[in-house]
Amino acid sequence: MNIAFTICSNNYLAQAKTLGDSFLEHHPNWKFIIGLVDEFDSSFDYSQFNNFEIVKVKDINVPEFESLVIKYNIIELNTAVKPTFIEHIFINYNADKLIYLDPDILVLSYFEEVITMLDSVDIIITPHICSPIDDDYAPTDYHTLRGGVYNLGFIALARFNRVNGFIKWWGDRVLKYGFCDFSRNMFYDQMWINYLPSLFDNYHIIKHLGYNMANWNLHERKLTNLANENFCINHQQPLRFFHFSGYKYNYPNKIASYLTRYNFETRTDLKDLFSLYQKYLLDNDIENTSQLKVFYRLIHENAKANLTKKTLIEKIMNRLKVTINVFFTGKK
Incomplete structure (x- = not known):
């Protein structure tokens, strides 16, 4: 069985549904799971998620979970349990190929390269950038380096018997050091993946520009909307997924809260995609789900x-x- 999953709390369920719908549209033979770092809110009808399976974090045996709830804020907690969710899904669903995606992602096409590579490669990750950027705006390659060379909004894995050592090592580290604290060189679960090339084998760093397009790599990627939501990057590669990190649906005129280099006037190529994403979020009731307990x-x-x-x-x-x-x- 091939499985994709995301992790979120109740207030991000609209993003998770938007992601899940878009992933299954292009990968109908896959299963999609939402790892819920929360309890159900009795005021909300979860039946709209029947196309997916919701797995509560309390049901996956996270070590010392009650202590982690006190130790970590909600974002740190969501990222700290990621390796445990990966282990749980591999073992309990007998997953062959497993892809994690952050909830604030929209899938635009079939992950042909990743799915093919997983036949022989155990771990696939994406770098934040594939070319340097250093100017008077944010984010530069200096800013992204503080959060890690690789972006953990995406990771793909296969063959649990070969990656379980990596998962255990990573899981141990984020349960202990999963804070967001630049003064202590900590950034959620992400900084630890800098070690992947030196500590583990049979991995691949995919530099296909269609994977993990986001505000931090706009300097090297320009979109063309060919037709029917068929987006192309630099007139060469299809857009596989866009990561809307820092985007707020109720501030639709900003690409990302911390991006100062571009806006929609200087990057008109992004308008269609962002308008589409906002529509999906509104259709998936983000105005109500963002207020859930x-x-x-x-x-x-x-x-x-x-x-x-x-x-x-x-x-x-x-x-x-x-x-x-x-x-x-x-x-x-």
């Missing part, structure tokens, strides 16, 4: 608030002890 975020924030209160109380008590000591002894 995110249970693990609430638990994390409450725990963090309680810890802050506890720390404050401890400081007050320590100062009070000093004041009392001075009052009775006259000594500071």
Whole structure:
């Protein structure tokens, strides 16, 4: 069985459905799974996801999961459980080929190159960029380097018996060091993949420009809409998928929140695709799903608030002890 999957919480279900619909449109013989890092919200009807299977994170035996909910914010938590989801799907679904995609991706055509390569290659990843960029705008190759050479919005794997060592190593690292903290050289699950070429074998870094087009590599990729949502890059390669990282459906005039190099006036080639993506999100009820309760975020924030209160109380008590000591002894 060949399987593709994504991971999200309730507030990203519209993006996940948009991804799943687009993937199955071009890969009808594959199974699509949504790994839900959340509980079901009783106010929402999940039956619209019947074309997919939803697997809750609490059902995949993530080591010390309750502690991770306290330790990580909701984005860190979603990325930290990715290797465990991969292991779970390989084992419990007997997957032959497995592709992970971030929920904020739209698939535009069949993954011919990746699926063929998985017949002989165990792991496939994509770099953020395939040519350098350094100017006064963001993001440059310096900015992307801080998040890792490779983008983990996509990873493809095959043959669990050969990749289980990689999955275990990666899983151990992100469960321990899965923070987003540039001051400590941490960026979710992504930085660890920098080690892939030196620690593991039989991998492939795919440089086909149609895979993982995103705001960080627009300097090297220009779109042409040939017809019927058939997009081509640089008049040479078909667009396989676009990664809408940093895009906000309710701010449709911005390509990405942190992109300063381009806008839709300088990159008119992107307008059709972004308009199409926004329509899909609205059709998939993003205005409501983005407001759904995110249970693990609430638990994390409450725990963090309680810890802050506890720390404050401890400081007050320590100062009070000093004041009392001075009052009775006259000594500071």
